[in-house]
Amino acid sequence: MSAYEDVLAWPLIVGSDIVSAHRALALVQEAPGRLELQTTCSAFDAVIVPAVLGADLLVLADRRGQDPAPVPSLVYGTGETVLLVAPGTAAPLIGVAGVRVESGPGGRIALPPSGGSRWDTWPWALDEPTPATLSDGGCLLPLLRTAMASTLTS
Structure with a gap:
């Protein structure tokens, strides 16, 4: 959880309070499953799609190689995928x-370990503590259209 704060410099929110990573961990452990850990969408835009569509989109992105760069993504237990792209794109x-x-600062997403969410693609390099490079959200549009077309014909 400290990577959210130390590597990514994302504000952590529990309830309506911005808290440190240490405090967030303590609060979540005190009330497992009842409190949601969130962050604002200041450092990224969050693109939220149904999980099946998100999985197809990520496969298409992987097949294209590094264009766009690997897209950090979360999978929610509610059946949604959250894709993180460069802010404002x-x-x-x-x-x-x-x-x-x-x-923007008014946008929020839940972060693991909240509500069965998990990282599919981490937003930081696992071999060294550096944030992942975020792609332009517009790069997802053709992939999204292809994924939607294949989902409709499946």
């Missing part, structure tokens, strides 16, 4: 059916 995805965008 997800606007082209607003209004696409089945896509929700959270952006």
Whole structure:
């Protein structure tokens, strides 16, 4: 949990309070399953899609190699995938059916270990403590269209 604070410099929120990683861990352990750990979408835009669509999109992105770069992503127990892209770049995805965008300091997402969420692709390098490079959200639009078309024909 300290990577959220130390590596990514993301604010951690429990309830309505911004807390340290140490305090967040203590609160979550005191009330397992009852408190949600969140962050604002200041350092990224969050693109939220149904899990099946998200999985297809990530496979397509992997097949393309490094364009876009590996997309940090979360899988929620509610059946959603959250893709993190560079801040202010997800606007082209607003209004696409089945896509929700959270952006800026008013946008929030839940972070692991909350509510059965887990990282599919980490937002930091596992071999050294550096944040992942975030892709432009617009790069996801053609992949999203392809994934949606293949989901509809499956």
